[in-house]
Amino acid sequence: MDCAGVIGYGHMGRMLVKGFLSSGALSPGEVVVASRSRESRDACAAAWPEIDVAETNRELARRCRTIILAVRPQEIREVLREIVPVLDGDEHIVSLAAGVSLGDLEALYPGPVTRVIPTITSTVGQGTTLVCHGQRVGTDDARRVEEVFSSIGDVMPVREEDLAAATLLSSCGPGLLAAIIEELAGATARASGLPPDRALLLATEMVAGTAAYLRETGRVPGDLVGEVATGGGVTEVGVAVLRERLPGVFDGMVAAMLERCGAVGK
Structure with a gap:
């Protein structure tokens, strides 16, 4: 891959730089980082002394063939207006911003653009x-x-019209699942003498084990439910409560999140 620039060194920028370099997908000489924050630039230089840290976004844009915008959605347009005047037009802009469409990006830059979540x-x-x-x-x-993004996990190409829904599962999903783990552990601890920290550990390990089981066996969730929830047993009672109450909860949650997706970046 040609020289890749990362504009923004917040949580996401740090994660990408670490993943790209640690995996060997990119070498230090193939990465340039820029950030408006002096503190962030210093942190990047301290963590990765062999990579180049540009003083300005424009300096990075002049040097890189692929430019990853790891800034907040509200900052995307400002950054593009700043760097587009120094681009040749064949640089590949990669935006991580939710709510900023391909059309929005292409209206500001006439070259190739990609959205990545x-x-x-x-x-x-x-x-x-x-x-x-x-x-x-x-x-x-x-x-x-x-x-290069496959170096930090799986990659799934999606149509833009499906991107918001897919984001709820892939990107928002860990936060949703973490909240469910917390609630399940808390309910169990409140109803028993099990210490909250042990309940949380058990719930976390259970979710990790369940995901590994489904992935490695190729079974779908319904198969697993059938294997665990024997007739008249404890699991069957719990599953029945979930089947009754969760569809409405999740339908409302997804509707609210999709509505919010339409407002992000505006």
Whole structure:
């Protein structure tokens, strides 16, 4: 992959730089980082002394063939207006911003643009990064971006019209699941003498084990329910309560989140 620039060194920028370099997908000489925060630039230089840290976004843009925008959605347009004047037009812009469409990006930059939605679980090399390429992205550019992001987990190309829904599962999902783990552990601790910290540990390990079981056996969740929830047993009672109450809860949650997706980045 040609020299890749990362504009923004917050949580997401740090995760990407660490993942790309630690996996060997990119060498230090192939990465340039820029951030408006002096503190962030110093932190990057301290963590990765062999990579280049640009003083300005424009300096990075002049040097990189692939430019990853790891800034907040509200900052995307400002950053593009800043760097586009120094671009040749064949640089590949990769935006991580939710709520900023390909059309929004292409209105500001006439070259190839791609939307990428990573997930926090990529910090540990797990999870799925969503990729949506604009019409001006060639086969080689698409392949290079997908290859480098595959170094931090799985990559799934999606249509832009499906991106919001897919983001709820891949990127928002870890936060939702963490809240469910917390609530399950808390309810168990409140109803018993089990210490809260042990309940949380058991719930966390249970979720990790369940995900591994489904992935490695190829079974679907309904299969697992059938294997665990024997007739008249404890699990069957719990599953029945969930089947009765959760559909409405989740339908409301997803509707609210999709509505919010439409407002992000505006």
